[in-house]
Amino acid sequence: MPELPEVETIVRDLNKKIKGKVIKSVQVRVPKLVKNLNTKFVQALLGQKVGSVTRRAKLIKVKIGQQKTLLIHLKLTGQLIYREKSGKLTAGGHPIPQDLKDLPNKFTHIIFTFTDESHLFYNDLRKFGWMNLVSESAAEKLPNQEFGPEPLSPEFTLEKFKQVLAKKSGQPLKKVLMEQKNIAGIGNIYTDEVCFYAGVKPTRQVKSLKPQETERLWQGTRHILKSAIKHRGTSVDTYVDISGRQGGYIPYLKVYDRVGQKCKRQNCHGVVKKIKFNGRGTHYCDQCQR
DNA sequence: TATATTGTTACACC
C-alpha cells in the first residue's frame, strides 16, 4: 500500500519516464475513478505535454501543459505502470507479478497513450483511488490546507515535531502520526516502524512521552522514511513501482506484518504482537517498546 | 459467506 516512500519512488520514476511526453489518447474505462469527469477531462489532456511530477503527502501531482495539474491518489491498491511501445516489460531480471506481464488486465481502469506509443496504465484492484484534473493554482493551494509538514523537508525540525505533538497531547501516538493534517505521508506501515525505532508503544498517550522518546520518534520518522525510499518502498500488498517491480524494504521491516515472529532488536527476546488499535492492525514488541 | 484490508471522510456528539 503506497505511503510516502512508495509514492516518492513512483514520482521519481515518472519524472524519468513520462516527463516531456505528449498525450495522444486517454481511455477511461471506469468513470467513477475520475473526479469531476466530463467531456472536458479527456479533451483537456489531449495534445498536452507532461511536465514535472511532484508529491505532496501521498498525492501525486503531474503538471499538464501550462496551466493544469493532474492529481492522482493511489489509496490502497492503485498502481501506475509504464510500458514502452514494444509492450515488453524490462525489469532487469526482477520478478514481475503475473497479472502485470500482459497489460491492460482486468484491473486496468485508465490508460494514457503518448505520441511515441508508450503507455501509462492505472490499475486498481479495489478501485478506491482517484484522479482529478485541476488548475495549477488549485493544486498548489489545496494540499497545504489538507496536509501538515513534509517529514523529510527542512521545515520538519524537532521543534516543529514538538509543536505538532503539543496540539494533540491527549491523543494516542499512532493516531497523531497517521493524521495527514499533522504530518504528511505516514500510513499504517511506517507508523508501526517508527514507534518500534523509538522503543515506544503506538498506543501511548502523546502527553506521556519523555523528551528523549519524542526525539527518537522524530529521528525515527526521518530515518525510516529515507531508508525506505532508498530501498524503493515496501510491497506487502499490491505495491509495485512503475516498471512493475516490488519494493526492497520488506527485509528491513521490524514489526509490520511480522506477527508471531521474533523481535529484531538486539538482545531482545520478545515476539511481535498484533492488535487492533485506532481501527487498524497495529504491530509492536511489548518487551522492548514501552 | 463473513471478515479483513486502509486512507479518507461524513457525521454525531459534546
Added chain:
DNA sequence: TGGTGTAACAATAT
C-alpha cells in the same frame, strides 16, 4: 463553532 471520536465507504480475496 470546533474539536474529537467513531463508523462508513470503496471492492475484492480468502
